[in-house]
Amino acid sequence: MIRRPSLLLLTAGAAGLxxxxxxxxxAAAPASSAESATRLGAAIGTDLASRDLKSAQRGRQLDLREQAARSAEQRLQVAAAALAKAQPASAGATPSGASGTGAVPADPQAERWDELARIxxxxxxxxxxxxxxxxxxxxQVAVAQRMRERATAAILAAMTPKGAAVLTMAMAKQPPASGG
Structure with missing residues (x-):
């Protein structure tokens, strides 16, 4: 008779295998997960390195902009100082900053003529x-001399021929208005 292996012996063999x-x-799993962790770690490291590089480039750009702004500010301060030195010499006794524009007309009447010209x-x-x-x-002469050439020409064209001729002759005899 053939002896069959016992069920217990087969189960013990299967459990051993x-x-x-x-x-x-x-034993093989830690090596495999270490490999994937290394790839993941390398990808993260590469990403962090590229972010650090971009951040450093942005920092350099900001530094350059800041240097350019400081340089422009220094140039403006030098120009303002030069203008402040030149202004009292050319303005004489007029106080600097008396009007908002800095250009104070010598004659108050000139400002009125300029306003009429604009009107x-x-x-x-x-x-x-x-x-x-x-x-x-x-x-007519004072206002026309302070107007832009195009505006004066349009008004002269709309005037009567006699009025335009008289105004033109009067303007030709007058020296040009200063400051306008």
Missing amino acids: AALANGLSA YQAMKPKAAAGVFEQLSMDV
């Missing part, structure tokens, strides 16, 4: 010409 296989897989330039040429011809010749 399973234990051996588990032991081998446990007539803003008007339509035909309407401005009708009023302009009724003004005294001195006022």
